[in-house]
Amino acid sequence: MSTITGAQALITALEHEGVDVVFGVPGGAILPAYDPLHESPIRHILARHEQGAGHMAEGYAWATGRVGVAMATSGPGATNLVTPLADALMDSVPLVAITGQVPTSSVGNDAFQEAYTTGITMPATKHNYFVTDVDEIAQVVREAFHIASTGRPGPVLIDLPKNVLNATTTWRDPGAVSLAGYKPTVEGHPRRVKEAVELITEAQRPVLYVGGGIIKANAAAELRRFAEVTNVPVTTTLMGRGAFPDDHRLALGMPGMHGTYTAITALQKADLLIAIGVRFDDRVTGKVETFAPHAKVIHVDVDPAEIGKVRTPDVPIVGDARRVLGQLLEAWAGRETPDRQPWLDTIAAWKRDFPLRYDQRPDGPIKPQFVIEELYRLTGGDATLVAGVGQHQMWASQFWRFSDPRRWINSGGLGTMGFAIPAAIGAKVGRPDDLVYAIDGDGSFQMTFQELITAADEGIPIKVAVFNNQSYGMVTQWQKLFYGGRLSASVLGDGVDYVKVAEGLGCVGFRAETPDEVAPTLEKSLAVDDRPVVVELVVDPDEMVFPMVPAGASNDEVILGPDDLGRSS
Amino acid sequence: MKHTLSVLVENRPGVLARVASLLARRGFNIHSLAVGPTSEPGMSRMTIVVDAPELEQVKKQLHKLVNVVRITELDPANSLEREIMLVRVAAPAGKRGEVLEIASIFKATAVDVGPSSMCFQISGTPAKINDFLDLVRPYGIVDLVKSGRIAMAREQKTKPGRLRAVN
Structure with a gap:
């Protein structure tokens, strides 16, 4: 040897x-x-x-x-x-x-x-x-x-x-791994699965509350089948966007602090949560004591420590999301699909009455939400979106209509600003044929933009939209709402020429300053395929992310928009 | 509320740090911790007494450590709990008889005698050790060191029903 x-x-x-x-x-x-x-x-x-x-x-x-x-x-x-x-x-x-x-x-x-x-x-x-x-x-x-x-x-x-x-x-091949202290449970307990099916059968207002666990377990197809046969509406967390298609009739959008009114309220009014691959994060639950107060809970997670950490479930199921969904589908087989019409009608009314909204005026500043919608329109949604952390991340998650898993990449739990550019590079390396578009804020961009050199040097043609509001937007939003408008250390100013930065680092740079420039500029960015592209979008610095449930508040207190401020405070 | 956990771990460098760091990070207070090798090669046993309102999270979080093999929560009523203590009691010549008398009741052994103090070794249940300590405290405690608690489950008692059947 x-x-x-x-x-x-x-x-x-x-x-x-x-x-x-x-x-x-x-x-x-x-x-x-x-x-x-x-x-x-x-x-x-x-x-x-x-x-x-x-x-x-x-x-x-x-x-x-x-x-x-x-x-x-x-x-x-x-x-x-x-x-x-x-x-x-x-x-x-x-x-x-x-x-x-x-x-x-x-x-x-x-x-x-x-x-x-x-x-x-x-x-x-x-x-x-x-x-x-x-x-x-x-x-x-x-x-x-x-x-x-x-x-x-x-x-x-x-x-x-x-x-x-x-x-x-x-060299010796080590063979199969056997670790005395590490043996994850992947199969759900059959009795628990049966109990879960009973609860779903009895429920009048069930909601599937699903997250990153579906994506990690590659369980999107099983989730969709299960939602359809049980006729249960689905809310996908920030980590689970793309686990269920947003265009589906049962899709509620994102829950939580900046979720849709429909998703937040459906959870509040639900009598059963089927929670799969989620961890009842504070950004979803708001004040835990008042979260989904009428609901029984089925909690499926591969990590036993997540079950009962925040909310004690009625039916705990430790297992891999895909395996357990497979078991649930099997246990459900032969049952009739409930029509749940009153519940689905209520939800449809919320969707109609409280949609996500923003006001793009033709002669006004660019609204960031408009950029996301324009990019969606121009790409037909056929792209992987990678976000930094902040307002732009929330707008991307809200206004993009996700249809596939693994095409929404962001930093959810830690909230790491600067995540977008390097993560987009990694995503593009992993799936070179996919269009990878990073959605970044100017604050987030400034934390890691040197990696554009890597992208240019290694020939990794990612695209980066910089939503330039000349501030740490989410920080200013909180300062405007909760700190008397004192913008302490959150204004970045207009001292950076992002087009020149891009060019100086070996990328192509474009800029859009008015709403009518948005589509043509994004189109130009889509036409470049040999080098990384940076598109600076000079957006309205006063735009805030809504809906919003203030930190620690109950999810019954959704602030729908700027005109709604003060109503619930 | 104090709980006693018996934790079987792989004897790897850093395993104690992992356990201690995890308990600290999740906000659990360690009352005592004793660790030593077991009869199984490569395995060590930790007896951890934690101060926590409930143990479910502690156990689940500990289980996530790759080097942690098994966790058992010991019910004090069905387990043997032992500590060992060395205590130096102020005992000038005139007081030694009294102190030795207390010690003999508790089966504490005098392991060192000096002109002004005596050192005792005592082992037993935490309650017994505390009782002994209460009785010698009035003489003056010069120095004291306690081991962490070690504990082991008792063998399952025969069920009364079965016993009757045999009779």
Whole structure:
């Protein structure tokens, strides 16, 4: 058997896991790993900051459903990865991060570029490894991919000291993974499934409340069938947009703080929530004590710790969303589809009376919602949307009509500004034939726009719409609503020429300043296919995101629009 | 409310840090924690006494740690709970007889004697140790160290019904 280095074992192990791309930034301690990577069929994409590499790996994972891989060196390389790791943990994104570490003889001595990576990332990962034995590398990589991609997916970090990467070993395939303390439950308990079906049969006003778990489990088709045979309307959370088509007659749109009136109110009036792959997040429930007060709850989740964490369910089902939906469909088979007409009529009336709205005047400033609708019209909705964090994210989620899973990518749980550009790069790498459009705010853009260099340099033609309202829009919205209009540290000004920035970084730049320029400018952006494009949209800085349920308020107190302010305060 | 958890973990570097960090992050207060190897190779047993209104979340969160293999909540009525304590009691020559008398009732062993104090070793249930402590406290406690609590479930008692049937 031939002798190889730890670094070669690492790259071979990645190849065996089917990795086709690694996003990373090299540096001292990880250098040994970069040498065999150079010869490997694995593509390396050189990010300009490790945070970018991490979000690229996330975008790749979101778009493809496969494990994203990020690589960084020790010390600052590793600490720069902490934000994407925390983001991936919150949003259950399968990620494997590989970091270099100072040689084991220097560990603990405050060596150059030393950081206690496994300690720092312990609460930001699903699991992590500090490898001290070169013979364990193959096994650890196999375990890391298994843990990252099964059960509730999440990030796993492998910290590799330089001397371990340089040490020699012989390659041995580690075989199947068996971990005494890690055996996710995927199959729902049959008795619980039967109980769930009984509750659904009895319910008069049921709602399917579904989220990222449907997308992670690739359960959209099963969800649709189940909603149709049971005739239950569906609300998709921010993480679950695309899990159910927005154009479907049973679709309610997004629930929560900036959800549709119909979705929020349907949950409030429901007598049964069928919650699948959701975690009753505070952005959805508002004040927990008054959330869905009349509803019994069936809660399906692959993570047992989510069940009963916020709301005690009447029927808890631990399992993979797709498997459990399959079981539910089987248990339902033979039953008649209820017509639920009074409930569906009530919902139809809410949809009619309280639609999402905005007012685009032909001679007024560009309304951001109008841009989303125009982009939808021009692309026919055939695109993957990747959002940053803030107002633009909410508008994108509200006004785009999602029809497929994995074509809406955003940072939900952690709310990481700067997510859009690197995540869009990762998504485009994962699905090169798809049109990938990042929707960004100027504040979010300014946090990670250096990754446009990566996009230009690596030939990854993403498109980025920058909604420029010259401020941290969501911060100013809260300041206007809850802090007496004092715009403390939230105005960014008009000092940036985004077209020049784009051009200076090797991208194409366009700008639209009036409503009539929006469609032609977006069309120009769609016509470019050889380089990344940045479109600056100078939007109304006074526009706010509505509907809105203020933080901590009850979901019975939906503020529908600016004219509605003060009504419920 | 204090609960005793018996947690079987893989004996890997950092496992104690993972458990402690998780409990801290989720806002659970550790009252005591004792850890040591078990008869199973590669496995360690942690006995954790946590202060929490309810245990469901603690158990579920601990279960998410990859190195945690099994968690058992021990009911004090059906388990053996033990602590060990070393306590140095101020006991000048004239008081030693009294102190030794108390110690002998509690089966505490004098393990060190000096001109002004005596050190006792005592093991037993947390209640017994606290009772002993209450009685020697008036003499003056110079120093004290307690192990964390260790605990083990009792063997399931034979059901009374079955016992009658045999008789």
